[in-house]
Amino acid sequence: MSILEVRDLTVTFPGGIEAVRGVSYDVDRGEVLGIVGESGSGKSVTSLAVMGLLPPGAVVSGSAKLHGRELLGMDEDEQIKVRGKSISMIFQDPLSAFTPVYSIGDQIAEAVRVHQKMGKDKAAKRAVELLDLVGIPNPDLRAKSFPHEFSGGMRQRAMIAMAIANDPDLLICDEPTTALDVTIQAQVLEVLMTAQRETGAGIVMITHDLGVIAGMADRVLVMYAGRPVEQGPVDDIYYRPRMPYTMGLLASIPRVDGEEGPLVPIEGSPPSPAALPPGCPFAPRCPMKVDMCDDEEPPLTAFGAGRHVACIRSHEIEHKGLTGADVFPVPVIPPSDVVRVPRAERATVLELDDMIRHYPLMKGAVFKRRVGTVFAVDGISFDIAEGETLALVGESGCGKTTTLQQIMQLQPPQGGRVVVLGKDSAKLDKSERKGLRGDLQIVFQDPMAALDPRMPVGDIIAEPLRAHGRKDASARVAELLELVGLAPEHAERYPNQFSGGQRQRIGIARALALEPKLLVLDEPVSALDVSIQAGVINLLEELKNRLGLSYLFVAHDLAVVRHLADRVAVMYLGRIAEIGTVENVYDHPAHPYTQALLSAIPLPDPERERTRKRILLEGDLPSPADPPSGCRFRTRCPKFAVLSEAERRRCVDEEPSVARLANVVDHGAACHYAEEVEVITASDNQEEE
Amino acid sequence: MRSKVVLRRLFRNKQARYGISALVLLILLAYVGPFIGPYDWTDKDFLAFMSAPGSDHWWGTGAIGQDMYAVTLRGMQKSIVIGLLVALIATGLAAIVGSFAGYFGGWVDKVLMWGVDLLLVLPSFLIIAIISPRLKGGSWLWFVVLLAAFSWMITSRVVRSMTLSLREREYVLAAAYMGIPRWKIIFRHIVPNLSSLLIIDATLNVSLAIIGEAALSFFGFGVQPPDVSLGTLIAEGSRNATGYPWLFVFPAGLLVLLVLSINLIGDGLRDALDPGSNS
Numbered sequence: 001m002s003i004l005e006v007r008d009l010t011v012t013f014p015g016g017i018e019a020v021r022g023v024s025y026d027v028d029r030g031e032v033l034g035i036v037g038e039s040g041s042g043k044s045v046t047s048l049a050v051m052g053l054l055p056p057g058a059v060v061s062g063s064a065k066l067h068g069r070e071l072l073g074m075d076e077d078e079q080i081k082v083r084g085k086s087i088s089m090i091f092q093d094p095l096s097a098f099t100p101v102y103s104i105g106d107q108i109a110e111a112v113r114v115h116q117k118m119g120k121d122k123a124a125k126r127a128v129e130l131l132d133l134v135g136i137p138n139p140d141l142r143a144k145s146f147p148h149e150f151s152g153g154m155r156q157r158a159m160i161a162m163a164i165a166n167d168p169d170l171l172i173c174d175e176p177t178t179a180l181d182v183t184i185q186a187q188v189l190e191v192l193m194t195a196q197r198e199t200g201a202g203i204v205m206i207t208h209d210l211g212v213i214a215g216m217a218d219r220v221l222v223m224y225a226g227r228p229v230e231q232g233p234v235d236d237i238y239y240r241p242r243m244p245y246t247m248g249l250l251a252s253i254p255r256v257d258g259e260e261g262p263l264v265p266i267e268g269s270p271p272s273p274a275a276l277p278p279g280c281p282f283a284p285r286c287p288m289k290v291d292m293c294d295d296e297e298p299p300l301t302a303f304g305a306g307r308h309v310a311c312i313r314s315h316e317i318e319h320k321g322l323t324g325a326d327v328f329p330v331p332v333i334p335p336s337d338v339v340r341v342p343r344a345e346r347a348t349v350l351e352l353d354d355m356i357r358h359y360p361l362m363k364g365a366v367f368k369r370r371v372g373t374v375f376a377v378d379g380i381s382f383d384i385a386e387g388e389t390l391a392l393v394g395e396s397g398c399g400k401t402t403t404l405q406q407i408m409q410l411q412p413p414q415g416g417r418v419v420v421l422g423k424d425s426a427k428l429d430k431s432e433r434k435g436l437r438g439d440l441q442i443v444f445q446d447p448m449a450a451l452d453p454r455m456p457v458g459d460i461i462a463e464p465l466r467a468h469g470r471k472d473a474s475a476r477v478a479e480l481l482e483l484v485g486l487a488p489e490h491a492e493r494y495p496n497q498f499s500g501g502q503r504q505r506i507g508i509a510r511a512l513a514l515e516p517k518l519l520v521l522d523e524p525v526s527a528l529d530v531s532i533q534a535g536v537i538n539l540l541e542e543l544k545n546r547l548g549l550s551y552l553f554v555a556h557d558l559a560v561v562r563h564l565a566d567r568v569a570v571m572y573l574g575r576i577a578e579i580g581t582v583e584n585v586y587d588h589p590a591h592p593y594t595q596a597l598l599s600a601i602p603l604p605d606p607e608r609e610r611t612r613k614r615i616l617l618e619g620d621l622p623s624p625a626d627p628p629s630g631c632r633f634r635t636r637c638p639k640f641a642v643l644s645e646a647e648r649r650r651c652v653d654e655e656p657s658v659a660r661l662a663n664v665v666d667h668g669a670a671c672h673y674a675e676e677v678e679v680i681t682a683s684d685n686q687e688e689e
Numbered sequence: 690m691r692s693k694v695v696l697r698r699l700f701r702n703k704q705a706r707y708g709i710s711a712l713v714l715l716i717l718l719a720y721v722g723p724f725i726g727p728y729d730w731t732d733k734d735f736l737a738f739m740s741a742p743g744s745d746h747w748w749g750t751g752a753i754g755q756d757m758y759a760v761t762l763r764g765m766q767k768s769i770v771i772g773l774l775v776a777l778i779a780t781g782l783a784a785i786v787g788s789f790a791g792y793f794g795g796w797v798d799k800v801l802m803w804g805v806d807l808l809l810v811l812p813s814f815l816i817i818a819i820i821s822p823r824l825k826g827g828s829w830l831w832f833v834v835l836l837a838a839f840s841w842m843i844t845s846r847v848v849r850s851m852t853l854s855l856r857e858r859e860y861v862l863a864a865a866y867m868g869i870p871r872w873k874i875i876f877r878h879i880v881p882n883l884s885s886l887l888i889i890d891a892t893l894n895v896s897l898a899i900i901g902e903a904a905l906s907f908f909g910f911g912v913q914p915p916d917v918s919l920g921t922l923i924a925e926g927s928r929n930a931t932g933y934p935w936l937f938v939f940p941a942g943l944l945v946l947l948v949l950s951i952n953l954i955g956d957g958l959r960d961a962l963d964p965g966s967n968s
């Protein structure tokens with residue numbers, strides 16, 4: 001029997017915002033139900049409604065039964081009893097779930113005591129056990145720590161510990177790993193599965209990342225504009241999607257094991273819940289749309305064993321065996337002329353030579369004194385040739401942003417050299433520096449934060465032009481808007497009138513205004529939804545080829561990097577761990593860190609996810625203020641753990657520098673015992689024939 | 690493009706349209722009205738002391754036979770100028786000092802904030818009292834400067850702390866990476882993003898200045914008899930508002946209208962500048 005039964009759930013917010021418009025699902029014991037969809041599709045609101053945590057003013061209808069007991073409309077006291085005891089929820093941001101002034105151990109013990117009769121000591125002991133279960137090192141000591149003293153990954157584990165404290169029957173996880181790095185994400189997902197095994201609970205796993213649930217979900221529910229549009233067993237959804245939206249979504253994700261070539265973008269963006277189209281909500285973006293689609297919203301109808309699809313052409317898709325790539329137009333991106341010249345003969349647009357950036361570590365509120373040094377970037381070297389994309393990857397805190405800032409500032413670095421287009425940043429005078437700024441531009445991660453909200457878009461794009469004394473600004477603005485796929489008439493609108501993907505295009509247009517030679521991209525697509533991301537990635541690729549640009553591309557998503565970059569540099573704690581062409585590094589990673597990083601990336605491929613072996617890293621990134629001696633990675637290195645005592649000495653005493661690997665031209669790793677390993681085998685048939 | 694867009698949004702805004710029309714009418718009344726009336730503000734009608742409004746003296750007369758219509762409009766001229774100027778100077782100063790201190794940091798911040806704190810602890814009333822007599826005979830514009838000089842400090846502190854968070858925004862970084870000079874970044878990216886606060890502050894300052902001026906005038910600084918302002922008229926009229934309401938009602942009513950119109954313009958401007966509001 002199912003634990004949770006949701007039927008025709010709808011949620012309406014004041015102002016006629018229909019956030020959820022009829023969701024039904026069941027969760028059985030020990031089952032994992034994955035709910036996927038883009039932001040705003042109503043995933044979170046659905047589960048908040050089940051938990052009874054919606055803000056006042058929201059109108060809920062339908063039914064949600066836990067063990068046959070109606071949850072909706074239950075009175076407050078009973079709800080509290082159910083919440084935390086029978087159902088627990090895990091949020092994206094665990095910091096908001098803990099009270100900052102109590103220790104983690106106390107809060108978990110408290111959660112235990114609310115629902116179980118238990119002495120204080122026993123509850124405290126149980127808290128430590130739980131922390132141990134979720135893999136917190138030294139749990140008895142750590143239980144006394146406060147939430148802010150935990151890293152993001154540890155907080156998320158503590159949150160899981162608290163969620164399973166009372167042996168709940170159902171765990172609802174809302175984007176539990178979205179804010180985490182891949183290696184930490186892999187750890188947390190592992191802990192979650194352990195927790196499920198321990199408690200036998202059902203899990204509702206909400207995510208926008210199709211990779212995350214591929215390996216763990218039994219069934220998947222795809223949501224669009226507040227409604228499920230497709231539902232079924234995980235393999236069916238991934239290998240035989242029968243609704244154009246699902247098909248597009250699966251085809252639009254870049255994959256670490258994927259081949260090159262343009263991605264399949266879904267044009268447009270999801271409809272606003274206050275202004276839904278008359279018929280199928282996906283119709284404005286659907287390439288298979290026919291006139292009938294506008295007549296009425298297709299209901300979610302049964303389609304074979306245990307499947308439901310909401311599309312009037314699903315049977316046709318089934319018969320013809322269509323895939324996302326068949327249905328959605330794949331853009332043609334012209335090849336670049338520059339790359340025909342061998343790399344060695346091309347000009348170097350950026351060169352970093354042993355660059356260093358340290359920050360003083362200060363303490364004290366009134367009288368600040370220096371108590372140490374943060375080795376944010378501690379001697380990194382790489383170069384970028386004309387027409388090339390170098391990606392800088394690594395976990396948050398490894399020094400990627402610092403590196404970018406140092407380059408963008410065009411000031412002398414604390415150590416080493418930064419050479420932009422043949423000019424050393426230490427030897428620039430004021431006018432040279434300003435001139436160079438025109439050739440070096442940046443695109444930021446968060447497209448909302450990067451655009452002045454109080455400036456019309458036309459002014460935003462014209463700003464660099466005016467700053468460099470260009471007169472013909474308005475004509476050029478129109479040209480740029482068109483170049484990035486926006487309408488020139490939009491110049492008078494403000495940034496908040498655009499969607500995330502469009503805003504990022506505006507950011508790109510601004511960066512291109514002065515016809516730069518080198519574009520620095522700081523996580524340009526990580527804040528975007530997958531279906532939008534593909535369009536922006538394609539745009540970046542096309543612009544690079546058309547305009548002969550070079551990119552320095554910072555990302556934590558290794559799949560995007562594989563798709564966009566020619567070369568990749570993996571950073572760890574302010575140093576480069578491995579560098580080389582994308583093919584070399586991805587197919588034959590030689591540094592244990594790169595291997596772990598690659599193996600941590602979830603593939604949107606249920607079959608392979610289930611059989612894949614992960615290299616899990618222990619613990620978190622050490623503090624850059626106190627890096628380990630010798631090899632910085634040794635505290636987490638899985639290889640170090642299996643080395644002999646004598647071999648280990650070298651890792652502890654001697655810091656490895658990037659050494660070229662034998663037999664290949666462009667591949668180096670900073671490990672004394674570098675050894676190529678295949679972590680992700682290339683897949684030849686991504687979708688079942 | 691921004692000024693064009695903002696202006697268009699401003700004129701599309703109902704509140705702003707009413708506010709601007711009202712203010713224009715009030716200014717017209719203050720400056721053109723006296724020519725229409727039968728009396729000059731210095732005239733004294735010894736046949737009518739404290740007479741109620743009538744066909745001869747439209748708004749009645751005062752204790753020594755002044756024509757209240759002429760006097761009130763004369764007072765309003767002063768008050769409009771004082772209110773607008775003080776608000777403009779005080780809010781402008783607050784915006785500039787606060788944003789420069791916050792954006793530049795370091796010694797600029799230290800020096801500016803030290804000045805602000807000093808002005809805050811000095812008893813401003815006392816200083817105005819000491820300085821005012823020395824300015825007697827000088828232009829009353831000095832008085833505007835003094836009043837403004839003591840009413841911007843708290844706002845500038847708020848502006849500074851908001852600037853501290855704005856300066857970390859990526860669009861500010863982006864502007865710096867474009868090679869835009871820092872003072873330009875402040876005026877182009879920081880100050881417009883503080884506009885909601887600054888507009889509220891300015892509209893408040895208008896009414897505070899008009900009323901504050903009355904308080905100071907009462908103690909003998911500021912606008913001195915025989916010259917008048919709305920403030921002095923209200924102060925005087927309120928003393929026998931029950932017996933001779935016309936002495937009070939007309940200046941007070943005009944003050945209310947003035948403040949109301951300024952508030953409407955302020956609200957409209959705030960909406961016009963705020964892309965989040967769809968007016």
Ligand SMILES: Nc1ncnc2c1ncn2[C@@H]1O[C@H](COP(=O)(O)OP(=O)(O)O)[C@@H](O)[C@H]1O
Nearest residue numbers: 013019038039040041042043044045046055273
């Ligand atoms: N408190 C609220 N008031 C009004 N609208 C809301 C509120 N919370 C969420 N919404 C709207 O409901 C829709 C669905 O949101 P959500 O469930 O958070 O999406 P998801 O979790 O899939 O990203 C969105 O359009 C969002 O703007």
Ligand code: SF4
Nearest residue numbers: 280283286293311312
């Ligand atoms: S119903 Fe029509 S518009 Fe909607 S997904 Fe199917 S084909 Fe596309």
Ligand code: SF4
Nearest residue numbers: 631634637651671672
């Ligand atoms: S040098 Fe040693 S510790 Fe460092 S990565 Fe290689 S094996 Fe691991």
Ligand SMILES: [Mg+2]
Nearest residue numbers: 040043044174
């Ligand atoms: Mg959500």
